[in-house]
Amino acid sequence: MLKLANGSEIPALGLGVWQVPDGPVCERAVTAALESGYRLIDTAQAYGNEASVGRALRSSGVPRGEIFLTTKFHPGRRDPLAEMEKSLERLDTAYVDLYLVHWPQGGATVAWPGMEAAHAAGLAKGIGVSNFSAAELAEVSAVAEVPPMVNQFQYSPFVDRRGLVEACLAAGVVPQGYSPLGTGEHLDDPVVAKIAAATGRTAAQVLIRWSLQRGVSVIPKSSRPARIEENFGALDFSLDEESMAALDALDTTQHTAEAKAADEKWWS
Template sequence: MTAEELTPDGRARVLADGGILPLLGLGVWQVPDGRECVDAVRWALDAGYRHIDTAQAYGNEASVGKALRDSGIDRDEVFITTKFFPREDDPVRAIELSLRRLGVDQVDLYLVHWPQNGPTWAWPGMERAAAQGYARSIGVSNFSESDLESVAASAERMPSVNQVSYSPFAFRQGLQKACQRHDIVLEAYSPLGTGRLLQDETVIDIVAGAARTPAQVLLRWAVQRGIPVIPKSVHQDRIEQNLQIFDFELSATDLARLDALDRTAHTTRALEHPWW
C-alpha cells in the first residue's frame, strides 16, 4: 500500500474509481431489523462513524435508513454499503428495492455478497446498477483470487472492493496481494473473529502493554495496514470504544506477533468452506 491510497487524515482509503471508503465502519450483520439496529446505527453515527455496512440478506436496510434520517446527518457525509443477495435474479431490480428501504437515491458501495452461480454471472448487472447511478462504487465479497481473475477477464469495470473475512487468525496475504494486483481494496469483515479473538493469549498480552481493549488492538492491526474494517456491535460503549483506534500505533514487534496467529497459510481463498 502506498501513502497516496489514504486520505490526508489517514482515516479512509481512496478507491480506484475515486470513492472514499472510511477505514472504520459499523457492520450490522445479525442485528435484527427494528429498534436494536436503529439504536446501534444511531449510536455509531452520534459517536462519529461515517461508514455503515448492511446487506439485502441481513433484512435490516430499513432500520439503517431510519437511523440515518433520525441522526440529522447530511446524507453525503455517510458512506453506505449494501450487498446484492445472489439468490435473486437481477442486481438492478434488487438495488432499486434496497434504495427504497434505505430511503436514499444512491449507495456508496454495492457488493455481490458471494459468488453463487459463478463469479461472473451477476457482474454485468452490477455494472448496469452503477451506470444507472444507483451505486457510486461496485465490488464483491467473499471472492477468492480465482474468482477475481474470472471477473477481470470479462469486466468492463473492475470491482473496487473485495470484502472478506480478515483478521490475525485469517491473515489472507495471498488474497490481499491478488487484490492489490487488480487495484482492488481488500475490506475486512469479522475482524474480531465474531468475538473469539478477544480472548486469545497473544492479544491479551499485547493489550496489557498497550493499555487498550482487545478489540482496539485487533482493529488497529488492520487499519494500521490501511485495511478498512467493519466490526459489529449493538452495545453503545463498545461502539464508542471501537472508534478510538486512530490515536495509537502498534509496534512492529506486536504486529509480527499478531501476524503469526494466522491459520490460513496466507491463503488466496476468501473462505475455507463456502456456504453456498
C-alpha cells in the same frame, strides 16, 4: 480513508450490521456509530435490516453526502439492478456508495452485468464483491467494463488471508475485512491480551488496529453503543513492529488467497 478506483474515498473503519436485528436494536447501533464519528455503514439485502439502517440515517442529522453507505446483492436473487431499486426503497436513499455481490453463487461473473447496470443507472456509485478469492476476483476483472472496487472477506490476525489482500492491492481493489474480532472469539486470546495490556488498549482495539495497519478497511459488527464507541478508538494509536509480528504469528490460513475454505462455502 482509502481511495477507490472511481476516485471516491471509503473510511478505513465502519460499522457492520450483520446479525443485528431489524428494528430498534439496529437503529440504536447505527445512531451510536454516527454519534461516535463513524461515517461508513455496511448492510446487506440478506441481513433484513436495511429499513432500520435507513431510518437511523434519516434521523441522525448527518448529511447523506458525509455517509458512505454499503449494501450487498443477494446472489440467490436474479437481477442486481432490480434488487438495488428495492434496497434503495428500504434505505430511503437515492443511491448507495458501494454495492457488493455478497458471495460468488453460480460463478464469479454471473451477477456482474447487473451490478454494472446499477452503477450505470447511478444507483450505486461504486461496485465490488464479497467473499471472492483472488482467482474469482481475476475472473470478474477479466470481463468487467467497470472493475470491482472492493473485495470484502473475513480477515483478522487469526484469518490472515495475506495472499488475497496482496491480490486485491495489486489489482487496485480495496480489501475490506469483516469479523476482525472473530465474532468475539479472539478477544480472550493471551497474545492479544498481552499486547492490549502493554499498549493500554482493549483487545478489540488491538485486533482492529492490526487490520488497519495491514491496509485493510474494517467493519466490526456490534449492537452495543459502548462497544461501538470503543472500537472507534482503534483509529488513534499504532502498534509497534514487535506487536504486529506477534499478531501475524497467530494466522491459521497459511496466508491463503482463498476467501473461504472449501468446507466453509455455503453457496454452490
